[in-house]
Amino acid sequence: MRTKEEYHASLEAMRPNIYMGGEVLGRADIPGRDILDLTFDLAYVPEYEHLTTATSHFTGEKINRFCHIHQSPEDLMAKQEMTRISARMVGGCIARCMGIDALNTLSVITYMCDQAHGTEYFPRFEEYMKNFQKNDLVGCCAQSDVKGHRLRRPSEQADPDLYLRVVEKKKDGIVIRGAKAHNSFAPLAEEIIAIPTRFLRENEGDWAVAVAVPGDHPGVKLVCRGARYRDRAPELASLHSGKGEIESLTIFDDVFVPWERVFLCGEAEFGGQMALLFSLFHRHSYTGCKPAISDVLMGAAALIAEYSGIEKEDHVGSKLAEFISTAELVYGCGIAGAVKSTKMPSGTQVPDIVFCNVARKHAGVNIYHEYDLLCEIAGGLPATLPYDKEFLSPEVGELVRKYLKRVDEVSVEDVYRLYAWVSDYSCSGIAGVLQYAGVHGGGSPIMEDIAILRTYNMQEKKDLVKMIAGITKPDIDIG
Ligand SMILES: Cc1cc2nc3c(=O)[nH]c(=O)nc-3n(C[C@H](O)[C@H](O)[C@H](O)COP(=O)(O)OP(=O)(O)OC[C@H]3O[C@@H](n4cnc5c(N)ncnc54)[C@H](O)[C@@H]3O)c2cc1C
Numbered sequence: 001m002r003t004k005e006e007y008h009a010s011l012e013a014m015r016p017n018i019y020m021g022g023e024v025l026g027r028a029d030i031p032g033r034d035i036l037d038l039t040f041d042l043a044y045v046p047e048y049e050h051l052t053t054a055t056s057h058f059t060g061e062k063i064n065r066f067c068h069i070h071q072s073p074e075d076l077m078a079k080q081e082m083t084r085i086s087a088r089m090v091g092g093c094i095a096r097c098m099g100i101d102a103l104n105t106l107s108v109i110t111y112m113c114d115q116a117h118g119t120e121y122f123p124r125f126e127e128y129m130k131n132f133q134k135n136d137l138v139g140c141c142a143q144s145d146v147k148g149h150r151l152r153r154p155s156e157q158a159d160p161d162l163y164l165r166v167v168e169k170k171k172d173g174i175v176i177r178g179a180k181a182h183n184s185f186a187p188l189a190e191e192i193i194a195i196p197t198r199f200l201r202e203n204e205g206d207w208a209v210a211v212a213v214p215g216d217h218p219g220v221k222l223v224c225r226g227a228r229y230r231d232r233a234p235e236l237a238s239l240h241s242g243k244g245e246i247e248s249l250t251i252f253d254d255v256f257v258p259w260e261r262v263f264l265c266g267e268a269e270f271g272g273q274m275a276l277l278f279s280l281f282h283r284h285s286y287t288g289c290k291p292a293i294s295d296v297l298m299g300a301a302a303l304i305a306e307y308s309g310i311e312k313e314d315h316v317g318s319k320l321a322e323f324i325s326t327a328e329l330v331y332g333c334g335i336a337g338a339v340k341s342t343k344m345p346s347g348t349q350v351p352d353i354v355f356c357n358v359a360r361k362h363a364g365v366n367i368y369h370e371y372d373l374l375c376e377i378a379g380g381l382p383a384t385l386p387y388d389k390e391f392l393s394p395e396v397g398e399l400v401r402k403y404l405k406r407v408d409e410v411s412v413e414d415v416y417r418l419y420a421w422v423s424d425y426s427c428s429g430i431a432g433v434l435q436y437a438g439v440h441g442g443g444s445p446i447m448e449d450i451a452i453l454r455t456y457n458m459q460e461k462k463d464l465v466k467m468i469a470g471i472t473k474p475d476i477d478i479g
Contacts, residue, residue, distance in 0.1 A: 001040075001043050001044075001053070001062065001063060001064050001136050002040060002064075002135070002136040003040055003044075004036075004037040004040040004041060006136075007036065007037070007040055007136075007138065008033070010190060011027040011028075011030075011033070011188065011190070012026065012027060012028055014026070014027055014190070014214075014215060014216040015216035016216075017215075017216050017220060017221055017222055018030065018187045018222045018224050018248075019221060019222065019223045019224065020223075020224040020225065020226070025187075027187060027188065030187045030188055030224075030226075030246060031226040031227075031228055031243065031244030031245060031246050032095060032185050032188055032226070032243075032244060032245045032246050033188055034090075034243055035090045035093070035094060035095045035185075035243075035245070036095050036096060036138055036185070036188050038086055038089060038090060038094070039052075039064065039066055039086065039094060039095070039096045039138075040064070040136075042082075042085075042086055043064045043065075048082070048085065050078070051065065051078045051081050051082040051085065052064065052065050052082050052086075053065055054067075054068035054075065054078070056068070056133050057069060057071050057347065058126070058129070058130050058133065059130070059133070061133075063133050063136070064136050065078065065079060065082055066096040066097075066099075066100050066138075067100065067132055067133045067136060067137070068100070068133075069103065069104055069107045069129065069347075069348055070104060070348060070349040070350075071347060071348070071349055072349055073338045073339055073341050073349060074338075075349060076284065076337070076338035076341055076349055076351050077334075077335060077338045079284075079285070079288070080284065080285075080287050080288040080331075080334045080335070080338065081288065082288070083097060083285055083288025083289050083292070084288040084289065084291055084292045084295075084331065085292075086292075087288060087289035087292035087293065088292040088295050088296060089239075090240075091240060091293070091296050091425060092245065092289070092292075092293060092434055092437070093184060093185075093245065093289060093437065093441070094289060095184065095185040095188065095245075096138060096139075096185075097282065097285040097289070098139070098140050098141035098183075098184055098185075098282065099137075099138060099139020099140050099141055099189060099191065099193055100139065101141060101278060101281035101282045101284075101285055102139065102141035102143070102193040102195055102278055102281075103129060103132065103139060103193060104281050104348055105195065105274055105277045105278040105281055106121075106125050106193070106195070106210060106263050106274075107125060107129070107346055107347075107348045108277055108344045108346050108348045108350060109210075109263075109264070109270050109273055109274045109277060110122040110124070110125045110263050110264070110346075111344070111345060111346035112270065112273070112344075112345070112346075113264065113267050113270045115345070116267075116269075116270075117267055119267070121262075121263050121264065122346065124259075124260055124262075124263065125263055127260065128212060128260070128261065128263075132191065137190045137191050138188065138189045138190050138191070139189055139190070139191040139192070139193050139212070140183055140184065140185055140186045140188075140189035140191075140192055140193070140215075141183070141193050141194075141195065141278065141282075142164075142180035142183050142186070142192050142193065142194040142195075142250045143180065143194070143195050143196075143197050143275065143278055144180055144181045144182055144183075144197055145162065145163040145164055145178065145179075145180060145181070145196075145197045145198075146162055146163075146178075146179050146180070146181050146249075147162060147163065147181075147197070148162035148163075153201070153204065154198075154200065154204055154207040155201070155203060155204050155207075160206075161177050161178045161179075162178070163178060163196075163197070163198075163207045164176060164177070164178030164179070164180060164194060164196075164207070164209060164252060165177060165178055165206045165207045165209065166206050166207075166209050166265060166266070167206075167254065169265070170256075172258055172259065173256055173257050173258040173259050173261075173262065174209070174211075174256075174257050174259075174262055174265055175254055175255065175256050175257075176194075176209060176211065176252050176254075176255050176257060177252055177253070177254050177255075178252055179249055179250060179251045179252065180194060180249075180250045180252075181249055182247050182248075182249075182440075182441075183222075183247060183248045183249075183250045184245070184246075184247050184437075184441070185245070185246060185247075186215065186222050186224070186246075186247070186248035186250055187215070187222050187224055187246055187248060188246070189215050190214060190215055191212050191213070191214060191215065192212070192213050192214075192215055192217075192220065192250060193210075193211075193212045194209070194210065194211050194212075194213070194250075194252070195210045195264075195274050195275065195278055196208055196209065196210065196264075196271035196272070196274055196275050197275050198271075198272065198275050199271070199272030199275065199276075200268040200269075200271040200272055201268060202268050202269075203268075204268050204271070205266035205267070205268045206266070207268075207271065208264055208265070208266055208267055208268045208270065208271035209262075209264055209265055209266075209271075210262070210263040210264035210265075210274060211257045211261055211262050211263065212261050212263070213252075213255060213257055213261060217255060218255070218256070219252060219253045219254055219255035219256070220250065220251070220252060220253075220255055221250075221251040221253055222248040222249075222250055222251075223248060223249040223250075223251060224246055224247065224248045224249075225246070225247060226244050226245060226246035226247075227244050227245060227429045227430040227432075227433045228242060228243065228244030228429075228430060229241055229242060229243055229244060229424045229425075229428070229430055230242075230420075230423075230424055230428065232388050232420060233388040233389070233392055235392070235413075236388045236391065236392070236413070236416060236417055236420060238417065238420065238421040238424070240421065240424065240425075244430060245430065245433065276451065277350070279442065279443050279447065279451065280350065280351060280353055280356055280357075280451070281350075281351070282442045282443075283356040283357055283359065283360035283442055283443070283448070284334060284337055284338075284351040284356045285442075286330075286356075286359065286360045286363060286441075286442050287330055287331060287333055287334025287335075287337065287356065287359045287360070288331075288334060290327075290330050290359075290360070290363035290367075290438070291327040291328070291330050291331040291363075293367075293370075293434070293438065294323055294326050294327035294330070294363075294370060295327060296425070297323060297370045297371065297373070297374050297425075297426075298320060298323035298324065298327065298370075300374055300378075300418070300421075300422050300425065300426075301316075301319065301320065301323065301373060301374045301377045301378070302320055303418055304374075304377055304378050304418065304419075304422065305320075305377055306407075306410075307406050307407060307410045307414070307415050307418060308379075308406050308407070309406065309407045310377075316377060319373045319376065319377060322369075322370075322373060323370060323373060326362065326363065326366045326369075326370060329359070329362055330359045330360075330362055330363045331359075333355045333356065333358055333359035333362070334351075334355070334356070334359055336352065336355040337351035337352040337355035337356040337359070338351055338352075339352075340352035340355060353451060353452075353455045354452055354455055354456055357448040357451045357452045357455075358448075358452060360442055360443070360448050361445050361448035361449065361452070363438070364438060364439050364440075364444075364445045364448070365445055367435060367438030367439060368435060368438075368439075371426055371431075371435060374422070374426055375426065378419075378422055378426070381419050381423075382419060382422045382423040382426055382427040383423070383427050385416075385419050385420060385423050386400050386404075388416075388420065391404075391416055401413075401416075404416060404419075
């Protein structure tokens with residue numbers, strides 16, 4: 001396992017290919033690195049290592065869980081728990097799930113494809129994965145194609161590059177062209193794992209492509225934008241002050257990929273299966289991080305209520321109960337997804353589709369409601385809070401502090417710290433990103449509906465009602 005210092009050294013040795021704010025940047029000062037740092041640090045904390053580390057099924061060695069292929073329901077539960085604990089600390093995405101969710105997907109689908117087509121993707125994947133584990137790498141997932149006209153299939157687009165595709169097959173590899181949108185933390189990943197985003201028809205084999213490429217590979221261009229929490233004076237700073245997150249429009253500008261890094265190339269029916277399975281693993285990850293975000297929002301609401309003297313009011317209690325219901329239903333579904341998981345022929349443990357999708361949908365449709373609950377309890381101050389300079393000012397500071405005071409027992413400095421952080425978290429540029437991520441990250445709510453309806457046994461429910469209504473006879477005598 002690496003330390004964060006080793007990770008930094010690896011990032012800093014990468015070719016600058018990050019296009020942001022009119023500059024071409026290297027990886028020294030990219031927002032979000034502290035979040036990935038935590039994934040390395042937590043692997044060495046005795047209190048957490050039963051969650052944050054795992055045993056490699058290849059070597060039997062101890063590895064960071066973010067490099068692990070799930071082998072059991074317990075692995076899935078540990079991944080969920082690790083995600084909730086770490087996402088709470090950073091107040092949002094822990095940044096390392098996307099890559100390992102994509103690799104778990106490849107571990108299943110490459111095997112299935114080999115069985116069906118006699119290809120050699122699975123052994124190739126295993127070699128890749130052993131190296132990934134040995135070097136404790138950070139991966140990201142480039143799944144979401146830019147998609148052009150939403151109602152046109154990849155083969156129907158005016159520009160065929162609007163979905164990532166193979167433009168040339170060579171003896172030693174393939175050339176790919178296209179772009180993937182919204183890739184979280186891609187500039188902080190050493191490996192980009194690109195997989196298809198949708199079901200493909202037989203004539204759409206060119207778009208059935210899955211590869212892993214280094215983040216600074218020739219032809220890879222990361223067009224990025226980020227959001228940061230506001231900087232605060234040190235004496236009023238939060239844990240998050242000045243920190244941030246980043247996404248990338250990842251462009252594959254005729255990128256050559258050697259065969260040993262190609263995990264699907266032309267087998268159209270497995271493109272869709274890959275897309276669906278990544279969504280499933282990722283929605284299982286969400287059963288950890290979404291409750292973590294609810295934890296943070298409800299903690300803020302409860303603390304504001306306490307600092308304002310309204311914590312015992314009935315309407316506050318019922319709002320807090322709503323937070324708890326969202327967080328723990330999503331979390332409980334994640335546990336159920338692990339308990340009802342399936343071992344695939346490749347050996348990978350795959351969580352239950354319905355539980356994970358129900359969880360992700362419930363979290364997604366509630367995210368703005370949760371912010372609404374916080375907003376109602378917080379009042380208007382997150383939107384109008386005076387700056388820290390005025391709070392500390394020799395001229396007006398005393399007056400500002402006098403008029404921001406709430407209950408007797410809490411210092412006005414703590415009131416300010418709390419409201420300043422709530423302002424950042426719920427009323428700022430980065431808050432807007434968190435809200436959009438809450439709805440669309442991991443797939444828009446309609447995608448969860450599609451996955452649920454595809455899998456759910458509705459016929460069984462209709463048969464049940466036929467039996468109750470007397471249309472059919474019960475299988476057993478129930479009196
Ligand atoms: C902060 C953030 C981080 C993300 N991180 C990643 C990441 O790391 N990796 C990654 O691969 N992706 C990532 N995503 C992408 C995410 O999965 C997508 O945003 C999501 O799948 C929706 O795709 P879209 O943004 O292109 O929206 P669209 O697909 O344009 O959806 C917008 C609306 O159009 C509707 N629509 C789209 N197509 C159709 C159709 N054919 N018929 C009817 N209605 C349609 C949708 O239902 C939706 O209501 C991230 C997204 C966000 C916001």
